[in-house]
Amino acid sequence: MDFWFTERHTEDVQLSIRLDKHIFSEENDNNRIDIFESPEYGKILTADGYIVMTEKDEFIYHEMMTHIPMAVHPNPQRILVFGAGDGGVVRELLKYPEVERIDMVEVNTGVVEAAKKYLPFSAGGLDDPKVTIHQQNALRYIRHIVGEYDVIIIDSAGYYGPGESLLSREFYGSCYKALKDDGIMVNQHQSPFYDEDRVETQNAHKRIVNSFPISRVYQAHIPSYPSGYWLFGFASKKYHPTDDLDAKRWNERGIITNYYTTNLHRGSFALPAYVERLLKRVE
Amino acid sequence: MDFWFTERHTEDVQLSIRLDKHIFSEENDNNRIDIFESPEYGKILTADGYIVMTEKDEFIYHEMMTHIPMAVHPNPQRILVFGAGDGGVVRELLKYPEVERIDMVEVNTGVVEAAKKYLPFSAGGLDDPKVTIHQQNALRYIRHIVGEYDVIIIDSAGYYGPGESLLSREFYGSCYKALKDDGIMVNQHQSPFYDEDRVETQNAHKRIVNSFPISRVYQAHIPSYPSGYWLFGFASKKYHPTDDLDAKRWNERGIITNYYTTNLHRGSFALPAYVERLLKRVE
Incomplete structure (x- = not known):
């Protein structure tokens, strides 16, 4: 057929x-x-x-969204995740025993229920007692939180879940406020390859650069996404994404991955010349 | 329409x-x-x-095939290219003034003529006096050459041009012989993502590891290729692809690129865990 x-x-x-x-x-x-x-x-x-x-390539996206900040932060205990209803980021987060609590803000709990039923390879951790799911608008959730999280992961294409509000300057500013003094935020930067996506890359980058003292972009190959080439943003109050990576510490954890390695971590921040240029234009 | x-x-x-x-x-x-x-x-x-x-993404492929070996070799003067009828590799090679001679072995000169006529952005250098085009089978050309080239670039998917013979152990052994004592060879390693392509990646790697003392694999994102994710092989008699990169020397050349940078050069050798494993299996 x-x-x-x-x-x-x-x-x-x-x-x-x-x-x-x-x-x-x-x-x-x-x-x-x-x-x-x-x-x-x-x-x-x-x-x-x-x-x-x-199912075939989600490991790339979820490992790169999770292990990059988790390998840099020396003691990530309280984590906030936006979107992520499929459970992939939570699955990776639960590989860190020091994680005490994961707050997940997902407006569309229908995704969560469907993922639990049909995508067990990804959603297996959503029932873990460390996880609390908040069915709420992202901006409304974050607006009044101060200094609470070690790591914030914004896992949403804007396609579903909190959508638009995730791209506003107010939202990124609120994330900054909600992080502890050494907190780290990662988000999607879309793909820089096609003209129509490139604008979103530049918009996201511009707003984050304005909100965080340290802001770097890293890359991965995700074959099922447009152009197969995807960017992420690493924004931080204190830690540098590669200088503050303690590779030995992470490797001693013995976490099994299919994409992430500490070598790849460093390499993923080395961007093509055309991407460097288009990011520089909005810095 | x-x-x-x-x-x-x-x-x-x-x-x-x-x-x-x-x-x-x-x-x-x-x-x-x-x-x-x-x-x-x-x-x-x-x-x-x-x-x-x-036209939109050839810069990625051609820059990564050319500048990686050319930035590592301290004085690349004599270059051999297999395939490359579209002219993209030759265009990049001609940015190095010390290149004295480029031998191009392309069995399908129809590609060369069509490229000159319809793809001038890529084929512009094919008429350069430094370039000699040999319309010949690749293995027949290379078999009797000893110690003549600084760099060999094998630019062929096996789809057109020399085809099959480019994948044999005899061919890679002959390339080794044709290189000077500090020569470098690069070739395509295909994409490791889909099962059916992965075998080609492993076959190419296995044969090169058997022929060269130094053999490393590097990556690039090429959106128009299967999965958008592509590997290349760097094989060498003497120079290490990242330890022997003199970034300062290359950057002082002032060559304009859209993809290649010396940072990206280093980063491109940091491979995903699943690729490291599948290469290790045949080493």
Whole structure:
């Protein structure tokens, strides 16, 4: 049977993945969530027709969002996560025994329920007693918190979950305030390759540079995302993302990863010339 | 008009690019070459239906194949290139004034003629007096050469040009012999992401590890290639790809690049854990 999912990366480029089955679909006030089963990418979670994650390459995204800040921070105990309803970031966070509490702000709890049922490889940790899920708007949650978190991870493409408010200057300023004096925030910087995505990369970067004293961008290859090339932002009050990485300390933890290594950590902050230039333009 | 080029990356994944025009097509004994014009990727060169390069992202591939060995070698004067009929590698090589002679072995001179006519952004250097094009089988050319080249660049997917013989152990052994005592060879290692490509990555790596004392793999993001994630091999008789990089020397050259930087050079050798493991399995 020829049964395909197709995502437009731009008006003029599209990626298609052959499907076996359509196993879940739900429409709510926020968006439409679907889960498909595919021979090449395994389970695929989409929001409004855009790939949120696939079983085959989610490890890249989730490891790079989680282990980069967690390897730099010497003692990350209180963690705040925005979005992340699929559970992948929480799964990685739970590999650190010193994590005491994970607050997860996800407006769309439908994703959480679907992930628990259909994406156990990713959502397994969402029932852990350390995890509290807050079904709330991101900005409303963060606005009045001061000095509480060691690490904040903003895991949302804006496609689903808190959406728009995650991109505002007020939001990043509130995250700064909600972090302890040596806190670290990471977020998605989208892909810099196609013209229409590049603007989002630059906007995110500009707002974070204005809010944090230390702000660096790092990269990963995520084949199911537009252009397969993805950027993340590392913003911090105190720690430098590579100078303050204690590779020995992280490696002694014995955490098993498929993408992240402490060498790759350092390498991922070395960006192509064209990306350096487009970030510099808004710094 | 809906007019699309589609490439199957696996049986179950395909990338499609909207086209404006089909501007060249030629079939010879070796293969079928086509050139298309597209709104997102500009000119696209294909061989037997596979993308060889696009105007939008060829800089990534050509800069990473060329500047990595050229920045490590202290005095690269005599260069041998296999394939490379589109001219991109030669364009980058000609940025080094100490290059005295470039021998290019390309069995399919039809590509060269088409590139000169339709891909001037890439093929502009092919008429340079330093360049000699040998229309010959790669293995036949290299077999009897001893100690002649500083750098060998194997720019062929096996899709067109010398093809099969480029992947044999005899071929890599002959390249070793053809290099001077401090010579460097780079080649494509394909993409390690999809199962069916991974075998080629491992085969290439295994044969090179057996032929050269120093052999390392490096990476780049090339959006128009399968999975957008591509590996290259750096093989050398003497120089280490990062320890022997003299960043100051290269930066003082003032060469303008869009992808390559000396920081990225170092970073590109830091590979994901899953790639490290699959390479280690054949070392």
